Amino acid sequence: MTLNERLFHVGIIDEFDAAILSRDQETAIALLQRVELHKQEAVETVATIFKNPGKYGYTER
Structure with a gap:
């Protein structure tokens, strides 16, 4: 499952x-840790x- 799929699956993508x-x-x-990424993986991803x-896919407001 992709990261976005994990976030969507648990209802926290928004x-x-x-x-x-x-x-x-x-x-x-x-x-990200709530969808089972280790702390270091989450830090690096963010x-x-x-x-x-x-x-x-993120644009400035």
Whole structure:
């Protein structure tokens, strides 16, 4: 299952998207940990998205 599928499956994809768009690193990491990513994986994933959000479908408001 992809990361997005996991987030959708547990019903937190909108929360994750909001955390990314508001650049709330702590919340984004916590949400990824809820879908069984290890802390370090979650930190790296969020950092990667923050470096180039457009690449992952996130646009500035």
